[in-house]
Amino acid sequence: MTYLVVGGSSGLGRALAERFARAGHPLVLVSSDLRDTRALAADLKLRHQTPVIPVVLDLKTPSLGFADIDSALAGLPPLAGLLLPAGVSRPDDHPSQSPDAFDALTNANYTALGRLIGHYLPRLRSAPSALIIGFGSVAATRGRRRNAAYSAAKRALQSYFESLRHALTDSNVRVQFYVLGYLDTNLSFGQRTPLPVAAPDQLAEVVYRRRLVDFGVAYYPRFWYAVCAVLRALPWAVFRRLSF
């Protein structure tokens, strides 16, 4: 069973690719830089003897074509799942950013993923058992002055996944969504995180173990469920004073 990993070049995407390849699943790895996915594909093929094909696609661009991915999938066993750990953030992501920057963040974190799901949904519906896994962020819990477009896009993605799960409730397609806290990736490197960072490879193991479970939404690490509940419940008079 083949899996498509979007955002598969580093961090969580790389960890997911390694875990699923280790289990023998052929993969198509999608990222904006072929150098990264080509290196990862080569490594996974050598270590696990499983077919892994890298494809370049820049999720930030408004016009997306999936021909290269379709071509890669054509030579592999049937598509069984989409793993979507892709995410892009910028340090200058605030409400007054440029329109181009805003569009790029929205495309990469939401629009492109929605379009990709729409493109491959017919194929997944026809599979005996299929899986779509999305990844959001605790940053989307509540709008802040920082990461404005990123947080909004991730919140939109979470809502979209709720709709997707509802729409596919009587199908063979399982829809899962992970709301992620701090992960030990380049994104968090250098940040002074108030709470511990989680290891991507441990999350990848959890994702793989729970891939057959119909749980809807899960927080990782789990303590973020409580943290986010508190953040949502804070009165505006308190929240407006927070800087994080």
Added chain:
Amino acid sequence: MRRSDVDAAVLRQSRFVTFDGSLALSTDHQRPDRYRHLEVDLGARKRIARGAGLSYAAASFGAGVVVQEMTAFNRLLAFDDQNHTIKVEGGITLERLLAWAEPRGLYCAVLPGYPLITVGGCIAADAHGKNPARDGTFCDWVEAMTLFHPRRGFQSITRTSHPELFGTTCGGFGMTGVIVDATLRLSPLLTRNVRVRSIATESLAECAGRLQQESAADFAYSWHDGAARGPAFGRGVLLLGNWTEDAADEATGAYAPMSSDQRGRWPISLWNRLTVRSANALFRRMAVHRPSQVKTAFDAAFPFARQTLYHRFYGRRGLAEAQILVPDAAVPAFIAELSALVHMVDPPLVMMSLKLFQGRQHSLSMSGRGTLFALDLVRCEATRRFLDALDRVVVSTGAQPNIAKDSRLGADTATRALPFHAQFRARLMQLDPDRLYQSELSQRLGL
């Protein structure tokens, strides 16, 4: 998180410490995990690549230097089944490489002493294994590399296509740029275990002579009692290993990796006259009592991986190691002067070790044939006096120090003792005229 512009490097302040515990400092730390991160413009900032950070000397960090940790670049890239060459990213550890190679009946002929050392680190220091006289050094087994330097971008090089750059990078301690990947020639692995024979010797001279006779062994090195004085000075055990089909004597499980930081966690050093004398006596007794044992290839190649107490015992104060290549003709004189110096200064010498050596690189790594002497001492004022005096013996006997081991070696001794120091410096000024790639080691050695 600090970024100077949108696509700039993600940096944080991290603390780095040498394995020997001599130097610790905080500086900017970059941890690239994509190829475009390597291309981020750091301007005129000094920077240096870092692998596992297990060098005794500060070869992968320095004050005001951006440390570019390459551990995410740890993938296998291509395998040539005909020629038995494997292309790997520079941040791959020897352990990870061997985990792939051994089941395929392949091995690295040259393995330095710890499994987490990276391939890039091995090339940068031109590391050696358990029988350098026979197998050479790590760079002898490197066929090609990809280097990154902001001036030249990503550059694929071989010994024939770019002889000067290739030769300067081998044993160049990262000063020519980032070793992004390397193509290594692997050796057939005929068996999985090594039979190690222990032969008691009574002096450094005797052991050096025996090593010459046993130079064909797959593993050949010695251990000597650092506490012994008088006629007993230099007594030790010659350890000779050969690949064997026999089963390993002991089943061994996973080991607990140890970083430079973890090595120095204990607040005090537990090596003193009593413990050094006792430990050495115990080691010799055990070696003599069990003159032959079968170890796994892992344990034979990495004897300290499961025995971390030896290095932890040095505590936060740390250790000082001097590793010195003595030309064959000078070995008797060197041993005589070493013995005299030890007896005069009486430094806290814990152990010594010998190997026969052959290095072919013409950079900062040891070059030529001879006997490699390693001395481990507790770091203190007496040790400093001893090593300063030993520098004079090194120069007078035409010996060469291993700059990866001696974290206090100065420019004066390096200039006089390293045969290719001047040529290396001249080549480096052409290859990296802005001297972007620097470390505390390079700065201390006047590079």
